[in-house]
Structures are given as structure tokens and as C-alpha cells.
Amino acid sequence: MTVRFLKMKTLTISLACIGILGLTGCNDDNDKKVIQVPEPIEKGAWSTGDLHVHTIQSDDAQVKLADVLDLALNKYSLDWMLLSNHLRLEKRDHEGNDLINGSIAFSQGMKEFEVPYIDSLIKNGKYPNKTVYSAFEWDMPTHDHVNIGIGIENQNNSKNLKAVEEFEYLFTNKDKKYFSNDILSKYSEGDRAFSSHADSVKALKWIKTNYPNSYMILNHPSRGVGKYSPAQIRELHDTAPDIFYMIEGMIGNQMEPNRGGYETAYIDDNLVNRSYGGVDYYVAKVGGLWDSLLGEGRHIWNIANSDYHFTVGSGKYTSGYAPGEYSKTYLWKNGNSLADVVKGLKDGRSFGVYGDLINALDFNVNVNNKTYSMGQTLTTTKGDNVTVTIKFKSPEYNNEQFPFNSGNSANSKPKVDHVDLIVGDVVPKYEANSSNYNNAKNSTTKVLARFTSKDWKTDANGFNVITYKMKLDKNQYLRLRGTNLGVDVEGETKNGEPLIDLKNETVDHQQRFNEINKRNYADLWFYSNPIFLNVK
Secondary structure, three states: OEOOOOOEEEEEEEOOOOOOOOOOOOOOHHHEEEEEEEOOOOOOEEEEEEEEEOOOOOOOOOOOHHHHHHHHHHHOOOOEEEEEEEOOEEOEOOOOOEOOOOOEEHHHHHHHHHHHHHHHHHHOOOOOOOEEEEEEEEEOOOOOEEEEEOOOOOOOOHHHHHHHHHHHHHHOOOOHHHOOHHHHHHOOHHHOOOOOHHHHHHHHHHHHHHOOOOEEEEOOOOOOOOOOOHHHHHHHHHHOOOOEEEEEEEOOOOOOOOHHHOOOOOOHHHHHHOEEOOEEHHHHOOOOHHHHHHOOOOOOEEEEOOOEOOOEEOOOEEOOOOOOOOEEEEEEEOOOOHHHHHHHHHHOOEEEEEOOOOOEEEEEEEEOOEEEEOOOEEEEOOOOEEEEEEEEEOOOOOOOEOOOOOOOEOOOOOOOOEEEEEEEEOOOOOOOOOHHHHOOOOOOOEEEEEEEHHHOEEOOOOOEEEEEEEEOOOOEEEEEEEEOOOOOEOOOEEOOEEOEOOOOOOOOHHHHHHHHHHHHHOOOEEEEOOEEEEEO
16 A cells, blocks of 8 residues: 655745746845745555564474465465574475485575575566565574574575574584585684573674674564563663564464463463463553663564464464464555565554554654654654644454354454553663663553544544644653453453453364454454654
């Protein structure tokens, strides 16, 4: 969907100077007239994508590469997809055939199977105007999984494939027999680092030094107990803010009995390691860790992914929805290249959605006739009045099926019940040696305003439009969330806050599938990225 905005800029021009009066001088201020001159048209378009997708080349996935591509790019019409198979030993090719000579390093599998196959499809015009990229998911030492894309300017050339092999050798514990002589002659055993948090930081520094056009995402960040401390996340961001700027707050694997695969025991100490409305605690908790990071002005964006492995396995297991079926990241970008996608991701003009609750969102702040959108920073003077505008709409139907995975549409119409405008204060970034460096809360964050259908009007294009005025007196940020649920729904929300997702323990497989699917589509959310308000 291409959207362009034409803004008007006010200029004062002397009529004499432009010759309207036939004069040659510009001395008479009485001849001046105010006119409206159009500003340049904003270039770009909204797109949809997924940054966390597995194929059968991952040891725990079951779907062939060709089928994953067709699901994502054709059936569910994603514009871009970033594959992320595990950086582990690989025993199958892209079609699921067992490798004759046993397991190989994933970097070799990427080079021999994944990348050549994708290249051949693109060269034959299979997916015009689509972007597909081969990233990988790394078991970060002492932490959890992160997605890494190395050298995004052209992922399929020999230099960048070599970069993946270098990284796999240096920062995993695989036997040296899995690597080429080029790698073994370039690096010694002493260069390897795969055991500690310090090694994780070292890996990020290595990427920053050697392949700065890269990205790293924290996947399902709260899924494991004690996997990250707030201080460690801050250290990673301070190490390479232009590489680590995304967290997967809207997690995949939504068809698991424990939503998102968040399986820790239901005890008080583990409440931060569960999902809430299908969203990681970091993001779902107002005033939680994400808000604490934003409260320092850190540009760390939330994204929504599928983490797709398979839909139904062995007739009795479910994992997640296909890419684009349930979770989507909407991204504003200018162009179809991989560099265009990554630039858009870094800019932060994006929002995440479950179950197609909305399919369009324009969230901006206007001050002194200047408009700022998600990911941007507004700078103005204390006491200025600003206008917040929220425009959104929902599709006629979403992808819900009944029975689950039957291909039969449930004819489900998503509808937003309310939208929350969330605000938090911004303070100077915490120093590494300060006690606040390990802070996981932002006590200033709150729901500033809650809007229901009584508060919005529908325009001629079908957008629901909300306007809200506020006066700025300090540095803050604004972000949005919305849901199809009421403010107090038993087992789902309390005072507008999402409640913890409970495990489905139904024994009959098909009944369990249907119940999980119904649970997910009855509990839909969207989250925007923030707009920062900088007051001079």
C-alpha cells in the first residue's frame, strides 16, 4: 500500500520581487503576500514482513523451503521475509532429504542449498518485487536465541556467505572438521569465543568491526528464566546500537499449548517469563523493561514474527502459524532491496499486529506544522501544544479457520475495542557503572488516554480517526497498543491490562488445536513503536 503525504509550507513573498507589479525593486513590505507552497512528497510505502522463519534445514522444523516461500509470499502476501534457520549442524537439504555424508555446518548448508535455490527462483521471476534474505538464528552464549543478518548489502555473494562461516566458526563450539581450510588458516583456536556473556559482547563487536551493515534481534527474550539481565541488554545495545535495535516482543509459536512456547512454571518468580495476550512480558507490561529502555531514549523497536517451524506435526503437535497468517510486522520503506528493508527496520516506522486486528495505522504528532511519525524524534519548546493523530482500520476478514488448519474460513471480522495512548518520561541514558543500569522498570509510564469507538470518527477512506491534544513540558515518548478485548474480560484483561496466558491441557488433539486457535483469535493486539518528544 503506497501512501504519500503532501504538506503545505507557508512562505512570505514580496509581490514586487516576483514581478507581479512589474517592479524591479524589493523595498516595499506592503507588497508582501502569504502563499502556500507544497513541500516535497514523502516517498515510500507500507509493507508487511516476517524476520523469524525456519525451514526443514533447521533440525526442529518440518516444512520445505519452497513451501515456506509460497506460504509467505503468495498465500499470505508478505512483501519481505528474512529466513532464520538455526546456526547448528544440518542433516537435511532444503527439500528435506537426508545428507549422504552426514551432518554439515549450517553455513555450508546455506551456501549449498538455501541461497542457490532462492537465487534461482528470483532470477526466474518467481517472486517479483519481493525481498527474501538468508539470516540465521544463533544460540547466544549464556543467553537465548538471536537472529543475525550479516552484511545486508548483498547477502548472496561469496563475501557474505564467507562471513556466516567465519561467525559460525568463531562463536559456536562446532568441531573444526566442519569448516574450510580458508577459515582454519585465517583463525586460530584461541580466536574462538562461545562460553560467556563476554563472548556474546565480543561477537557483536566483531560484527560491528567487520560487517557493520548487519542486524541482531533478541528473539522471544523472556522465554527462559534468567537469560538476560537488564544490564546485559543495555550493554549489548551500547556495544552496537546500529546493529542491535530490535526485540521480538510479539512472539511466534502461537499455536503451542503454552502460548509462544513460554513454558516456565506458574509461580510468582516466573511471571516475567510468561506471555500476556501472546506478547512477551518486556513489551506487554506497561512500565516494564521495554519502557525502561525507551525511557532513556534508546531506539529499540518491537517487532512481530511467526517463528515458523510447522503448523501441525505427526498429527498431534502444533507449533505456529505460517509467515503472514497471524503475526505481521508492518514497515514503512522506500524501495524493494534488502538495504531498503533494513533501513526501514532501523528507522522504526513500524508496528506489529496479531490476527489482522488492523491492516493500516498512521500514528503521528504535529507541532508547529511539522509532523513526526513512529521512530522519529520531535524537538520543540517547553509549553508548546501538540496534536496526536491516530488513524487505523481493520480488514473485512482475517485468516481464522475452523476447524483449525482445514482451509475453511471462520468468516471472522476483526474489530478494535479500544486503543491506548501510552506515555513515559525520557531521562539521560544510564551510565554502565550506575545502579540504574540494571533497572527493569519505568515508573513514569502510564496509559495517558484510552479511546473507544465513541472517541473516533470514520473518514471517507474507512480510517477510524482519533485526535488528542497535549502540552509538552518535559522529554517523553508516546506509543500505542490496541485490542479486540474489552477492558475487563474474565481471564483475558483486567483494567485494560493483558492477563497471563494459561496452558491449554485438552487431551484430544483436534479439539485442543481448535481451542488454541480460538483462544488466539479471541485475544488480538497491535503495538506501535514510539515517537520521542524532545523539549528544549
